[in-house]
Amino acid sequence: MPSLLLRNARVGLRGPIRNVLVRDGVVAEVTTEEPPAGESADVQGGTLLPGLWDSHVHMTQWAQNRRRVDLSGARSAREAVDLVVPHSGFTVGYGFRDGLWPDTPDKALLDAAAPGRGIALFSNDLHTGWLSSAALAAVGVPGHPTGVLRERECFAAMAALPSPPEEELDRWVAEASSAAAARGVVGVLDYEFADNVTDWSRRARGHRLDVRVACSIPKDRLEEAISRGLRTGDPVAGSGGLLEVGPVKMFVDGSLNTRTAYCDDPYPGTGARGLLETTPEELRATMELAFEHGVRPAVHAIGDVATGIALDAFEQVGCPGRIEHAQLVRPADFARFGRPGLVAGVQPAHAPDDRDVAERHWPGRTHRAFAYAALSAAGAVLELGSDAPVAPLDPWDGLAAAVARTDDERPPWHPEQAVALPEALAATARGRRGVRPGDPADLVITAADPSDVAPAALRRMEVVGTLLGGRWTYRLPG
Numbered sequence: 001m002p003s004l005l006l007r008n009a010r011v012g013l014r015g016p017i018r019n020v021l022v023r024d025g026v027v028a029e030v031t032t033e034e035p036p037a038g039e040s041a042d043v044q045g046g047t048l049l050p051g052l053w054d055s056h057v058h059m060t061q062w063a064q065n066r067r068r069v070d071l072s073g074a075r076s077a078r079e080a081v082d083l084v085v086p087h088s089g090f091t092v093g094y095g096f097r098d099g100l101w102p103d104t105p106d107k108a109l110l111d112a113a114a115p116g117r118g119i120a121l122f123s124n125d126l127h128t129g130w131l132s133s134a135a136l137a138a139v140g141v142p143g144h145p146t147g148v149l150r151e152r153e154c155f156a157a158m159a160a161l162p163s164p165p166e167e168e169l170d171r172w173v174a175e176a177s178s179a180a181a182a183r184g185v186v187g188v189l190d191y192e193f194a195d196n197v198t199d200w201s202r203r204a205r206g207h208r209l210d211v212r213v214a215c216s217i218p219k220d221r222l223e224e225a226i227s228r229g230l231r232t233g234d235p236v237a238g239s240g241g242l243l244e245v246g247p248v249k250m251f252v253d254g255s256l257n258t259r260t261a262y263c264d265d266p267y268p269g270t271g272a273r274g275l276l277e278t279t280p281e282e283l284r285a286t287m288e289l290a291f292e293h294g295v296r297p298a299v300h301a302i303g304d305v306a307t308g309i310a311l312d313a314f315e316q317v318g319c320p321g322r323i324e325h326a327q328l329v330r331p332a333d334f335a336r337f338g339r340p341g342l343v344a345g346v347q348p349a350h351a352p353d354d355r356d357v358a359e360r361h362w363p364g365r366t367h368r369a370f371a372y373a374a375l376s377a378a379g380a381v382l383e384l385g386s387d388a389p390v391a392p393l394d395p396w397d398g399l400a401a402a403v404a405r406t407d408d409e410r411p412p413w414h415p416e417q418a419v420a421l422p423e424a425l426a427a428t429a430r431g432r433r434g435v436r437p438g439d440p441a442d443l444v445i446t447a448a449d450p451s452d453v454a455p456a457a458l459r460r461m462e463v464v465g466t467l468l469g470g471r472w473t474y475r476l477p478g
Contacts, residue, residue, distance in 0.1 A: 001024070001025070002037070003024075003028070003039070004022040004037055004038070004039045004040070004441075004467075005019060005021050005022075005035065005036075006020040006021075006022065007034065007041065007042045007043065008042055008045055009045075009046060009047075009048040009445065010047045010048065010449060011030055012047070012049065012434050013425070013449060013451045014451050014452075015047075018031060019031055019032065019033065019034055021035050021037060022443075025440065025441055025469035025470045026437075026438060026440055027435060027438065027439045027440075027441055027443075028437060029437060030437060041465075043464060043465070046446060046447055047445065047446045047448065047449045047450065048443060048445050049425065049429070049435070049444050049445075049450075050425075050432035050433070050434070050442065050443065051186030051429065051442035051443050051466065051468070052183075052185050052429055053185070053186065053189070053383070053429060053430050054187075054188045054189070054385050054388065054393055054395055054398075055345050056345050056385030056387050057385065057386060058126070058190070058191055058193075058388060058389065059177075059188060059213075059388075060173060060199075061158070061388075062176055062389045063169070063172040063175070063176040064164075064169070065094045066176060068092045068093060068094050069084050069091060070093070070094065070095055071083055071084075076101050076102055077098070077104060077106075078103060078109070080093070080105075080121060081109050082113075084110075084119055085113050089118075090119075090138070090162055091118070091120075092122070092161065093121040094121070095124045095389070096124065096130070097123065098130075099257040099357040099360070099361065100360065105121075105147075106148065107144070110131070110133075114132065116134055117132060118132060118134040118138050118162075119131065119134075119135055120139070120161060122154070124353070124390050125257045125258060125387075125390055126158070126389075127150060127258040127260060128148065128150050128154055128258045129148070129150075129153070129157045129158065130148050130149075131144075135147075138161075139156070139157045150254070150260060151258070151275060151277065152277075159193060167206075170202065170206060174207035174210075176393070177210050178473070179393075180393050180394075181466045181473035181474045182463060182466070183394045183463055184395065184444035184463045185466070186442040186443075186444070186466065186468050187211050187214070188211055188212075188213055188214070189213075189214040189246055189345075189385065190213055190246070191216045191298075195221060196215035196216055196217070196246070197225075197245060200239070201236055201238060201239060204238070204239045204242055209242050210468060210473035210474070211468070212241075212243070212442070213242065213243050214245075214246035215236065215243055215246050216247055216248070216249050217248040218248070218249055219251075219286060222295065225248070225295065226289075226293045226295070231245060231294030232246060232295050232296040246298075247321060248295050248297055249298050250278060250286055250287075250298070250299055252276070252277060252278055252283060252306040252307075252310055253277055253300070253303050253305075253306035254274060255302055256302060256358060257354065257357055259272070259274065260275040261274045261302035262275060262276050262306040262309075263304055264303075264304050268360070268361065268363065273305070274305075274306070280309050280313065283299070284316055287313055287314075287321070288317050291317055291319035291321075296321040297314075297321040298321060298324055298345070299313065299314075299321065299322065300324045300325060301324070301325060302325045302328065304365075304368075307326050308330055308333055311333055314339065314342055320341025320342065321342065321343070322344075323337075323343075323344055323345065324345045325345070325346065325347065325387075326344050327354075327369055327370055328362060328365060329368055329371060329375070331368060334371070334378040334380075335378045337375055337378050338378050338380060343383050344380045344382050345383050345385055346370075346372055346382055346384060346385070347384070347386060347387045348372060348384060348398045348401040348419075349397050349401045349407070350370065350387065350391065350401075351370035351401055351417075352413060353407070354370075358370075366413075366414060367416075370417060371414075371417045372402060372417055372419050373417045373418060373419055376423060382419075384398050384428045386398055396460075399425065399428060400459045403419060403421050403424055403455040403458065404455035404456050405418045421450060425450070441468075441470035442469065443466070443467040444463060444466050444467075445463070445464040445466070446461055446462065446463055448461070463476070
Protein backbone atom coordinates (compact mmCIF):
# COMPACT_ATOMS: atom_id res chain seq x y z
CA MET A 1 0.00 0.00 0.00
CA PRO A 2 1.54 3.38 -1.00
CA SER A 3 2.09 5.97 1.69
CA LEU A 4 -0.46 8.79 1.93
CA LEU A 5 0.01 12.41 2.94
CA LEU A 6 -3.10 14.19 4.21
CA ARG A 7 -2.33 17.88 3.76
CA ASN A 8 -3.95 20.79 5.59
CA ALA A 9 -5.89 18.69 8.08
CA ARG A 10 -7.23 20.11 11.32
CA VAL A 11 -5.97 17.44 13.73
CA GLY A 12 -8.57 16.90 16.43
CA LEU A 13 -11.34 19.12 17.78
CA ARG A 14 -10.25 22.76 17.31
CA GLY A 15 -6.77 21.43 16.70
CA PRO A 16 -3.93 22.87 14.61
CA ILE A 17 -3.65 22.55 10.85
CA ARG A 18 -1.03 19.92 10.08
CA ASN A 19 0.08 17.45 7.44
CA VAL A 20 -0.38 13.81 8.43
CA LEU A 21 1.67 11.05 6.86
CA VAL A 22 0.20 7.56 6.79
CA ARG A 23 2.51 4.64 6.11
CA ASP A 24 2.01 0.86 6.45
CA GLY A 25 -1.45 1.27 7.93
CA VAL A 26 -0.43 3.61 10.78
CA VAL A 27 -0.02 7.33 11.37
CA ALA A 28 3.70 7.91 10.78
CA GLU A 29 4.02 11.69 11.24
CA VAL A 30 1.97 14.74 12.25
CA THR A 31 4.00 17.66 10.99
CA THR A 32 4.13 21.14 9.48
CA GLU A 33 6.48 19.77 6.81
CA GLU A 34 5.54 17.98 3.59
CA PRO A 35 7.32 14.63 3.68
CA PRO A 36 7.34 12.66 0.42
CA ALA A 37 4.51 10.17 -0.07
CA GLY A 38 3.14 7.94 -2.77
CA GLU A 39 -0.19 9.74 -2.67
CA SER A 40 -1.20 13.18 -1.48
CA ALA A 41 -4.64 14.55 -0.65
CA ASP A 42 -5.46 18.13 0.35
CA VAL A 43 -8.31 17.93 2.88
CA GLN A 44 -8.64 21.76 2.91
CA GLY A 45 -9.01 22.26 6.62
CA GLY A 46 -11.28 19.30 7.22
CA THR A 47 -11.12 17.88 10.74
CA LEU A 48 -9.20 14.64 11.16
CA LEU A 49 -10.48 12.37 13.95
CA PRO A 50 -10.08 8.76 15.05
CA GLY A 51 -12.38 6.50 13.04
CA LEU A 52 -15.74 5.69 14.57
CA TRP A 53 -17.02 2.34 15.83
CA ASP A 54 -20.58 1.17 16.22
CA SER A 55 -20.22 -1.08 19.23
CA HIS A 56 -23.60 -2.81 18.97
CA VAL A 57 -25.12 -3.85 15.64
CA HIS A 58 -27.06 -6.75 14.16
CA MET A 59 -25.49 -6.51 10.74
CA THR A 60 -27.50 -9.07 8.77
CA GLN A 61 -30.77 -7.72 10.11
CA TRP A 62 -29.66 -4.17 9.35
CA ALA A 63 -28.74 -5.13 5.79
CA GLN A 64 -32.11 -6.81 5.29
CA ASN A 65 -34.10 -4.03 6.94
CA ARG A 66 -32.69 -1.56 4.44
CA ARG A 67 -34.94 -3.46 1.99
CA ARG A 68 -37.98 -3.97 4.25
CA VAL A 69 -41.12 -1.97 5.05
CA ASP A 70 -40.48 0.78 7.59
CA LEU A 71 -43.20 0.84 10.28
CA SER A 72 -41.58 3.36 12.61
CA GLY A 73 -44.23 5.95 11.81
CA ALA A 74 -47.21 3.70 12.61
CA ARG A 75 -49.23 5.11 15.52
CA SER A 76 -51.46 2.07 15.88
CA ALA A 77 -51.75 -1.56 14.85
CA ARG A 78 -54.25 -0.51 12.18
CA GLU A 79 -51.80 2.01 10.69
CA ALA A 80 -49.08 -0.67 10.59
CA VAL A 81 -51.43 -2.98 8.66
CA ASP A 82 -52.22 -0.19 6.21
CA LEU A 83 -48.50 0.31 5.55
CA VAL A 84 -47.82 -3.32 4.61
CA VAL A 85 -50.98 -4.21 2.67
CA PRO A 86 -49.93 -2.41 -0.57
CA HIS A 87 -46.86 -4.66 -0.84
CA SER A 88 -47.02 -8.08 -2.46
CA GLY A 89 -45.65 -11.51 -1.66
CA PHE A 90 -44.14 -12.49 1.68
CA THR A 91 -43.73 -9.11 3.38
CA VAL A 92 -41.44 -8.27 6.29
CA GLY A 93 -41.74 -4.99 8.16
CA TYR A 94 -39.72 -3.51 10.99
CA GLY A 95 -39.62 -0.70 13.51
CA PHE A 96 -43.08 -0.62 15.09
CA ARG A 97 -43.48 0.62 18.68
CA ASP A 98 -46.58 -0.91 20.19
CA GLY A 99 -45.80 0.35 23.69
CA LEU A 100 -47.84 3.48 22.93
CA TRP A 101 -50.49 2.03 20.60
CA PRO A 102 -54.18 2.39 21.48
CA ASP A 103 -55.00 -0.99 19.90
CA THR A 104 -53.49 -4.47 20.14
CA PRO A 105 -51.63 -6.39 17.41
CA ASP A 106 -53.20 -9.72 16.47
CA LYS A 107 -52.84 -12.10 13.55
CA ALA A 108 -56.55 -11.61 12.81
CA LEU A 109 -55.87 -8.02 11.70
CA LEU A 110 -53.24 -9.18 9.20
CA ASP A 111 -55.30 -12.15 7.98
CA ALA A 112 -58.35 -9.98 7.36
CA ALA A 113 -56.40 -7.34 5.45
CA ALA A 114 -54.35 -9.78 3.32
CA PRO A 115 -55.90 -13.26 3.43
CA GLY A 116 -53.42 -16.10 2.95
CA ARG A 117 -50.40 -13.84 2.69
CA GLY A 118 -47.22 -14.19 4.72
CA ILE A 119 -46.61 -11.02 6.74
CA ALA A 120 -44.01 -10.80 9.50
CA LEU A 121 -43.59 -7.53 11.38
CA PHE A 122 -40.95 -6.85 14.03
CA SER A 123 -40.77 -4.16 16.68
CA ASN A 124 -38.07 -1.53 16.80
CA ASP A 125 -36.36 -3.31 19.70
CA LEU A 126 -36.46 -6.73 17.92
CA HIS A 127 -38.13 -8.33 20.95
CA THR A 128 -41.67 -8.60 19.51
CA GLY A 129 -42.83 -10.23 16.30
CA TRP A 130 -46.33 -9.94 14.87
CA LEU A 131 -47.11 -12.55 12.21
CA SER A 132 -50.00 -13.52 10.00
CA SER A 133 -51.24 -17.10 9.99
CA ALA A 134 -49.36 -17.87 6.78
CA ALA A 135 -46.13 -16.41 8.22
CA LEU A 136 -46.59 -18.39 11.43
CA ALA A 137 -46.83 -21.56 9.39
CA ALA A 138 -43.71 -20.58 7.42
CA VAL A 139 -41.61 -20.19 10.59
CA GLY A 140 -42.89 -23.39 12.17
CA VAL A 141 -45.45 -22.17 14.73
CA PRO A 142 -48.84 -22.72 13.05
CA GLY A 143 -51.87 -22.25 15.22
CA HIS A 144 -50.35 -19.64 17.52
CA PRO A 145 -53.34 -17.98 19.21
CA THR A 146 -52.45 -14.31 18.59
CA GLY A 147 -49.49 -14.26 16.21
CA VAL A 148 -47.64 -11.99 18.65
CA LEU A 149 -44.31 -13.56 19.61
CA ARG A 150 -42.07 -12.14 22.31
CA GLU A 151 -38.46 -12.65 23.34
CA ARG A 152 -37.13 -16.14 22.48
CA GLU A 153 -40.17 -17.01 20.37
CA CYS A 154 -39.58 -13.81 18.42
CA PHE A 155 -35.86 -14.47 17.96
CA ALA A 156 -36.61 -17.98 16.72
CA ALA A 157 -39.15 -16.63 14.24
CA MET A 158 -36.65 -14.10 12.88
CA ALA A 159 -34.10 -16.86 12.37
CA ALA A 160 -36.65 -19.04 10.57
CA LEU A 161 -37.82 -16.39 8.08
CA PRO A 162 -37.39 -17.16 4.40
CA SER A 163 -33.93 -15.84 3.56
CA PRO A 164 -32.36 -14.67 0.33
CA PRO A 165 -29.54 -16.82 -1.10
CA GLU A 166 -26.37 -16.68 0.97
CA GLU A 167 -24.36 -14.92 -1.73
CA GLU A 168 -27.03 -12.23 -2.15
CA LEU A 169 -27.27 -11.67 1.60
CA ASP A 170 -23.48 -11.43 1.87
CA ARG A 171 -23.52 -8.78 -0.85
CA TRP A 172 -26.17 -6.82 1.04
CA VAL A 173 -24.07 -6.96 4.21
CA ALA A 174 -20.95 -5.81 2.36
CA GLU A 175 -22.95 -2.94 0.85
CA ALA A 176 -24.21 -1.99 4.31
CA SER A 177 -20.62 -1.93 5.60
CA SER A 178 -19.65 0.44 2.77
CA ALA A 179 -22.61 2.68 3.61
CA ALA A 180 -21.40 2.74 7.21
CA ALA A 181 -17.90 3.70 6.07
CA ALA A 182 -19.43 6.68 4.26
CA ARG A 183 -20.51 7.92 7.72
CA GLY A 184 -17.03 7.53 9.18
CA VAL A 185 -17.39 4.03 10.57
CA VAL A 186 -14.23 1.92 10.71
CA GLY A 187 -15.52 -0.96 12.83
CA VAL A 188 -18.57 -2.69 14.27
CA LEU A 189 -19.28 -5.16 17.06
CA ASP A 190 -21.76 -7.54 15.45
CA TYR A 191 -24.30 -9.22 17.75
CA GLU A 192 -26.12 -11.14 15.03
CA PHE A 193 -27.73 -14.40 16.23
CA ALA A 194 -25.46 -16.52 14.03
CA ASP A 195 -22.06 -18.13 13.65
CA ASN A 196 -20.53 -14.73 13.07
CA VAL A 197 -16.91 -15.85 12.80
CA THR A 198 -17.79 -18.25 9.98
CA ASP A 199 -20.15 -15.83 8.22
CA TRP A 200 -17.76 -12.89 8.29
CA SER A 201 -14.81 -15.07 7.26
CA ARG A 202 -16.76 -16.09 4.16
CA ARG A 203 -17.62 -12.45 3.42
CA ALA A 204 -13.98 -11.41 3.82
CA ARG A 205 -13.02 -13.98 1.18
CA GLY A 206 -15.73 -13.02 -1.28
CA HIS A 207 -16.24 -9.29 -0.86
CA ARG A 208 -14.44 -6.07 -0.12
CA LEU A 209 -15.13 -5.20 3.52
CA ASP A 210 -14.90 -1.54 4.49
CA VAL A 211 -15.09 -2.01 8.27
CA ARG A 212 -13.39 -4.08 10.91
CA VAL A 213 -15.68 -6.54 12.66
CA ALA A 214 -15.66 -7.96 16.16
CA CYS A 215 -17.63 -11.18 15.71
CA SER A 216 -19.73 -11.98 18.78
CA ILE A 217 -20.69 -15.49 19.86
CA PRO A 218 -24.32 -16.24 20.74
CA LYS A 219 -24.73 -18.00 24.07
CA ASP A 220 -26.05 -21.18 22.44
CA ARG A 221 -22.82 -21.42 20.39
CA LEU A 222 -20.44 -20.93 23.33
CA GLU A 223 -19.41 -24.57 23.72
CA GLU A 224 -18.86 -24.87 19.97
CA ALA A 225 -16.70 -21.72 20.07
CA ILE A 226 -14.67 -23.14 22.95
CA SER A 227 -14.10 -26.35 21.01
CA ARG A 228 -12.83 -24.25 18.07
CA GLY A 229 -10.39 -22.41 20.33
CA LEU A 230 -12.00 -19.01 19.80
CA ARG A 231 -10.90 -16.39 22.33
CA THR A 232 -12.14 -12.81 22.60
CA GLY A 233 -9.76 -10.35 20.93
CA ASP A 234 -7.93 -12.90 18.83
CA PRO A 235 -7.65 -12.12 15.11
CA VAL A 236 -9.62 -14.39 12.80
CA ALA A 237 -7.24 -16.26 10.51
CA GLY A 238 -7.33 -15.35 6.85
CA SER A 239 -9.23 -12.07 7.31
CA GLY A 240 -6.33 -9.72 6.64
CA GLY A 241 -6.65 -8.26 10.12
CA LEU A 242 -10.22 -7.11 9.56
CA LEU A 243 -11.92 -9.62 11.87
CA GLU A 244 -11.51 -10.45 15.54
CA VAL A 245 -13.36 -12.75 17.92
CA GLY A 246 -15.85 -10.83 20.01
CA PRO A 247 -17.60 -11.56 23.32
CA VAL A 248 -20.31 -14.12 24.04
CA LYS A 249 -23.77 -12.55 24.20
CA MET A 250 -26.27 -13.57 26.88
CA PHE A 251 -29.56 -12.10 28.05
CA VAL A 252 -30.79 -11.31 31.56
CA ASP A 253 -34.10 -9.73 30.49
CA GLY A 254 -36.13 -8.37 27.60
CA SER A 255 -36.85 -4.78 26.53
CA LEU A 256 -38.70 -1.63 27.52
CA ASN A 257 -41.06 -1.40 24.54
CA THR A 258 -42.09 -5.04 24.98
CA ARG A 259 -42.46 -4.45 28.75
CA THR A 260 -40.18 -7.40 29.43
CA ALA A 261 -37.25 -5.42 30.87
CA TYR A 262 -36.91 -6.82 34.41
CA CYS A 263 -37.55 -4.07 36.94
CA ASP A 264 -38.04 -3.40 40.65
CA ASP A 265 -41.38 -1.68 40.04
CA PRO A 266 -44.27 -3.21 38.08
CA TYR A 267 -45.39 -1.82 34.75
CA PRO A 268 -48.45 0.41 35.28
CA GLY A 269 -51.73 -1.43 35.00
CA THR A 270 -50.15 -4.87 34.65
CA GLY A 271 -48.67 -5.89 37.98
CA ALA A 272 -45.84 -7.50 35.97
CA ARG A 273 -42.21 -6.52 36.52
CA GLY A 274 -40.84 -7.92 33.27
CA LEU A 275 -39.19 -11.17 32.27
CA LEU A 276 -36.11 -12.85 33.73
CA GLU A 277 -34.53 -14.59 30.75
CA THR A 278 -31.58 -16.10 32.64
CA THR A 279 -31.41 -16.86 36.35
CA PRO A 280 -28.52 -15.41 38.33
CA GLU A 281 -27.15 -18.91 38.87
CA GLU A 282 -27.22 -19.79 35.17
CA LEU A 283 -25.74 -16.43 34.23
CA ARG A 284 -22.86 -16.85 36.64
CA ALA A 285 -22.16 -20.41 35.47
CA THR A 286 -22.11 -19.37 31.80
CA MET A 287 -19.83 -16.43 32.51
CA GLU A 288 -17.45 -18.65 34.46
CA LEU A 289 -17.32 -21.16 31.60
CA ALA A 290 -16.64 -18.41 29.08
CA PHE A 291 -13.99 -16.67 31.18
CA GLU A 292 -12.22 -19.96 31.87
CA HIS A 293 -11.74 -20.38 28.12
CA GLY A 294 -10.76 -16.81 27.26
CA VAL A 295 -14.17 -15.59 26.07
CA ARG A 296 -15.44 -12.37 27.59
CA PRO A 297 -19.15 -12.06 28.38
CA ALA A 298 -21.46 -9.37 27.01
CA VAL A 299 -24.60 -9.30 29.13
CA HIS A 300 -27.84 -7.75 27.87
CA ALA A 301 -29.54 -5.99 30.79
CA ILE A 302 -32.14 -3.23 30.45
CA GLY A 303 -34.27 -3.11 33.60
CA ASP A 304 -32.83 -2.03 36.95
CA VAL A 305 -33.14 -5.49 38.52
CA ALA A 306 -31.55 -7.08 35.44
CA THR A 307 -28.69 -4.57 35.52
CA GLY A 308 -28.11 -5.35 39.19
CA ILE A 309 -28.04 -9.09 38.43
CA ALA A 310 -25.46 -8.50 35.69
CA LEU A 311 -23.28 -6.42 38.03
CA ASP A 312 -23.54 -9.10 40.72
CA ALA A 313 -22.34 -11.73 38.26
CA PHE A 314 -19.33 -9.69 37.15
CA GLU A 315 -18.33 -9.14 40.77
CA GLN A 316 -18.77 -12.83 41.64
CA VAL A 317 -16.90 -14.16 38.60
CA GLY A 318 -14.27 -11.42 38.65
CA CYS A 319 -13.96 -11.21 34.88
CA PRO A 320 -13.84 -8.33 32.40
CA GLY A 321 -16.65 -7.88 29.89
CA ARG A 322 -19.59 -5.76 28.87
CA ILE A 323 -23.07 -4.86 30.03
CA GLU A 324 -25.18 -3.97 27.02
CA HIS A 325 -27.86 -1.26 27.30
CA ALA A 326 -28.10 -0.59 31.09
CA GLN A 327 -31.12 1.55 30.34
CA LEU A 328 -32.48 1.71 33.90
CA VAL A 329 -30.05 1.66 36.83
CA ARG A 330 -30.67 1.65 40.58
CA PRO A 331 -29.09 4.70 42.28
CA ALA A 332 -26.73 2.50 44.30
CA ASP A 333 -25.57 0.60 41.21
CA PHE A 334 -24.00 3.45 39.24
CA ALA A 335 -20.74 3.29 41.18
CA ARG A 336 -20.48 -0.45 40.50
CA PHE A 337 -19.93 0.29 36.80
CA GLY A 338 -16.52 1.71 37.66
CA ARG A 339 -14.96 -1.72 38.21
CA PRO A 340 -11.83 -2.36 36.08
CA GLY A 341 -12.40 -4.17 32.81
CA LEU A 342 -16.14 -3.49 32.61
CA VAL A 343 -17.55 -1.67 29.57
CA ALA A 344 -21.04 -0.19 29.42
CA GLY A 345 -22.22 -0.60 25.83
CA VAL A 346 -24.95 2.03 25.45
CA GLN A 347 -27.08 3.33 22.61
CA PRO A 348 -27.81 7.06 23.01
CA ALA A 349 -30.28 7.22 20.10
CA HIS A 350 -32.63 5.06 22.18
CA ALA A 351 -33.09 7.84 24.75
CA PRO A 352 -35.01 10.29 22.53
CA ASP A 353 -36.61 7.39 20.64
CA ASP A 354 -38.00 5.85 23.84
CA ARG A 355 -38.67 8.91 25.99
CA ASP A 356 -42.46 8.64 25.65
CA VAL A 357 -42.48 4.89 26.27
CA ALA A 358 -40.25 5.38 29.30
CA GLU A 359 -42.45 8.13 30.72
CA ARG A 360 -45.47 5.85 30.45
CA HIS A 361 -43.96 2.57 31.64
CA TRP A 362 -41.18 3.81 33.98
CA PRO A 363 -42.97 6.75 35.66
CA GLY A 364 -41.00 8.53 38.33
CA ARG A 365 -37.79 6.72 37.36
CA THR A 366 -36.74 8.37 34.12
CA HIS A 367 -34.11 10.50 35.89
CA ARG A 368 -32.05 7.29 36.14
CA ALA A 369 -32.93 5.96 32.68
CA PHE A 370 -30.46 6.22 29.79
CA ALA A 371 -28.30 7.96 32.41
CA TYR A 372 -25.06 8.26 30.49
CA ALA A 373 -23.65 11.26 32.36
CA ALA A 374 -24.24 9.52 35.69
CA LEU A 375 -22.55 6.37 34.42
CA SER A 376 -19.57 8.34 33.15
CA ALA A 377 -19.28 10.29 36.42
CA ALA A 378 -19.24 6.98 38.30
CA GLY A 379 -16.20 5.87 36.31
CA ALA A 380 -17.91 3.69 33.72
CA VAL A 381 -16.13 3.09 30.42
CA LEU A 382 -18.76 3.92 27.80
CA GLU A 383 -18.82 2.58 24.25
CA LEU A 384 -21.56 3.88 21.98
CA GLY A 385 -23.54 1.86 19.47
CA SER A 386 -26.81 1.97 17.57
CA ASP A 387 -28.27 -1.53 18.05
CA ALA A 388 -29.03 -1.31 14.31
CA PRO A 389 -31.63 -1.94 13.03
CA VAL A 390 -33.21 -0.55 16.23
CA ALA A 391 -31.59 2.78 15.31
CA PRO A 392 -29.73 3.66 12.11
CA LEU A 393 -26.15 2.49 11.73
CA ASP A 394 -24.92 6.09 11.78
CA PRO A 395 -22.71 7.14 14.70
CA TRP A 396 -23.53 10.81 14.18
CA ASP A 397 -27.14 10.06 15.09
CA GLY A 398 -26.02 8.53 18.38
CA LEU A 399 -23.51 11.33 19.03
CA ALA A 400 -26.23 13.95 18.53
CA ALA A 401 -28.53 12.10 20.92
CA ALA A 402 -25.79 11.77 23.54
CA VAL A 403 -24.98 15.48 23.41
CA ALA A 404 -28.45 16.98 22.79
CA ARG A 405 -30.81 14.44 24.50
CA THR A 406 -33.50 15.14 21.89
CA ASP A 407 -34.17 14.37 18.24
CA ASP A 408 -37.15 16.62 17.55
CA GLU A 409 -38.44 20.10 18.39
CA ARG A 410 -39.01 19.22 22.05
CA PRO A 411 -36.60 20.39 24.76
CA PRO A 412 -33.86 17.98 25.83
CA TRP A 413 -35.08 15.04 27.89
CA HIS A 414 -33.22 14.94 31.20
CA PRO A 415 -30.46 17.21 29.91
CA GLU A 416 -28.47 16.53 33.08
CA GLN A 417 -27.66 13.15 31.50
CA ALA A 418 -26.08 14.66 28.37
CA VAL A 419 -22.49 13.74 27.54
CA ALA A 420 -19.97 16.37 26.41
CA LEU A 421 -18.88 16.05 22.78
CA PRO A 422 -15.22 15.08 23.43
CA GLU A 423 -16.32 12.27 25.76
CA ALA A 424 -19.01 11.11 23.32
CA LEU A 425 -16.52 11.02 20.44
CA ALA A 426 -14.03 9.02 22.51
CA ALA A 427 -16.81 6.57 23.43
CA THR A 428 -17.51 6.18 19.70
CA ALA A 429 -13.85 5.57 18.88
CA ARG A 430 -13.03 2.79 21.36
CA GLY A 431 -11.45 5.32 23.70
CA ARG A 432 -9.20 7.07 21.17
CA ARG A 433 -9.09 10.83 21.81
CA GLY A 434 -6.69 12.11 19.18
CA VAL A 435 -4.55 11.34 16.15
CA ARG A 436 -0.93 10.65 17.06
CA PRO A 437 2.09 8.96 15.45
CA GLY A 438 1.89 5.22 15.92
CA ASP A 439 -1.92 5.16 15.93
CA PRO A 440 -3.75 2.89 13.50
CA ALA A 441 -4.67 4.85 10.38
CA ASP A 442 -8.37 4.20 11.01
CA LEU A 443 -9.49 7.80 10.52
CA VAL A 444 -12.43 9.99 9.56
CA ILE A 445 -12.29 13.44 7.99
CA THR A 446 -15.26 15.78 8.50
CA ALA A 447 -15.95 18.93 6.51
CA ALA A 448 -16.62 20.96 9.67
CA ASP A 449 -15.15 20.80 13.15
CA PRO A 450 -17.82 18.99 15.23
CA SER A 451 -17.06 21.43 18.09
CA ASP A 452 -18.40 24.26 15.94
CA VAL A 453 -21.66 22.50 15.05
CA ALA A 454 -24.91 22.77 17.00
CA PRO A 455 -25.67 19.47 18.75
CA ALA A 456 -28.76 18.73 16.65
CA ALA A 457 -26.78 19.39 13.45
CA LEU A 458 -24.32 16.63 14.28
CA ARG A 459 -26.80 14.22 12.65
CA ARG A 460 -26.10 15.93 9.33
CA MET A 461 -22.31 15.96 9.72
CA GLU A 462 -20.66 15.82 6.29
CA VAL A 463 -17.97 13.15 6.08
CA VAL A 464 -15.24 13.98 3.57
CA GLY A 465 -13.36 10.71 3.82
CA THR A 466 -12.79 7.55 5.82
CA LEU A 467 -9.58 5.54 6.04
CA LEU A 468 -9.22 1.96 7.27
CA GLY A 469 -5.61 1.00 7.91
CA GLY A 470 -4.63 3.79 5.53
CA ARG A 471 -6.98 2.59 2.76
CA TRP A 472 -9.73 4.89 1.55
CA THR A 473 -13.07 3.25 2.25
CA TYR A 474 -14.97 6.42 1.47
CA ARG A 475 -14.02 9.63 -0.25
CA LEU A 476 -16.45 12.44 -1.02
CA PRO A 477 -16.86 12.68 -4.80
CA GLY A 478 -15.20 15.66 -6.37
